[in-house]
Amino acid sequence: MATLEHANWFMRGLFAAMSAIIVASVLLAQRGREMFIRRIPGLTAIEEAIGRATEMGRPILFSPGLDGIGIITLQALAILAYIVRLAAAQATRLIVAIRASEVYPVAEEVVREAYDAAGRPEAYRPEDIRFISDEQFAYALGTVGLMARERVATNFLFGGFYAEALILTENGRALGAVQVAGTPDPTQIPFFIATCDYVVIGDEFYAASAYLTREPTLTGSLVGQDIVKGILVALVLLGVGIATYLGGAANEAHNLLWQALARGSQ
């Protein structure tokens, strides 16, 4: 049986510290502490993009990407729930194109409950949650076909995307759809920037549910992760400073420390 890699003491300590900061920030926010979130244009544009589809009387397409159930897809589905609530309130049809079969029942549940929450359960159409194909390019072409046949006014692409990202967005653009995309994958971000109207990049993707709902729990978690990022940046700067001014001695100390930590995992 293949054995997985395990954490060493440094990783355990770092994980515990980072988790503690995020959870503490969540608890503070739940107790009513005001927390500021900067404006994220890509997420602010969601309402505008839905409004455009409503004005044109044409549907919206949402793709949660290629990944199966995981953190990226769960975040995409949280964004989907928000978009469905807005679209339902404006009586605009929304189609979801699914690649991973295990995402299909979860997406169905999220959309159905979002229509319930918007007070329009009768507007829910199960056939608008479409399983396209589990093959990457068959999914891409199937989704492009759906965009063209349904003449979608707005495309939302949130999730894990790979080589098919450009096929989806270039065709969406050719069809004149407003496109809002978000992915945490740095290799696909440039393609989205080149072809979409608004893009949510990097960790903004994970900030989406907090930004859109302003729920104290989620806002607290977002502020917590910003504090953690600040600490990591400080650690990087400290490391750069030590390596620059101590040179070889720092390298030796680093190697000794790393060996000690590796022993700690045994």
Place this chain on the structure above:
Amino acid sequence: MSRLFAPAPTPRLLAAYLVIGLVGSVILIYLLHRGLGPRGRRWLIAVVTFVAGLFYGLEFYYPVHNRKNFLTDWIEPVSVMIAVIGAFTVGLGIYSLCQVHGRNVARRRPGWPNSLAFFVAFLAMLVFGLWSHYTPVGEPAPKVLPWQNGVYEVLFNGLFAPLQTATFSLLAFYIASAAYRAFRMRTAEAALMMIAAFIVMLGQVPVGAWITSGIPLTSPWAFFRLETLGEWILNWLNMPAQRGIVFGIAVGALAMSLRVWLSLERGTFFSEQR
């Protein structure tokens, strides 16, 4: 534990396990569906998520002895169980496809022949794929129908694979059109990106090196040779930005994982019901 997950010793026992497993699953799902209201379902999802997260978290963080801890041996069986549960959803996907395309054909909607093509392709791949998979093999080669494997080969390697490759090759044209739009110098940022991309691209090809080959390698101006400048842009400007994004993504994923694990997301994710 190994006995629990060992393969069934006889085909008859395997069939019995399959029947018991299927009947048991159906009864369990029925009871959960009937017995649990929305609140109960949410509670069940929260508990299962927490236990599953705890299992993988503990396995990774708990100290190990000889590269193993008390949970390591369970990783593979649990992963297989999750894969099996995930495989059930393939049926749901196929059901969705048949529902949508069946309705198109039945109501003769515009483009219904495409939906008919879906059924023909689906059945052809299913029948010939299974037939080919269960073709007997051995020495000497057993007698099979001449086209038993041939049809599957034509469908998969002769049709499906080239179609995939053709779609992938379309990317070259999409990249060209997207790059053309991105590099139009309408703003200062676009101009900067255009200049950087121009240097990096030239730095990667022999003609780029040739253009600035007049600058001696030992000269104080050697930094401005296109291949050196291109590499500097990639390693000193692009890489820190990429790493900054990756840092943010990793911390964001950790925060999201904690929210899902502790079911703090449920207000958004499983929308409030009226």
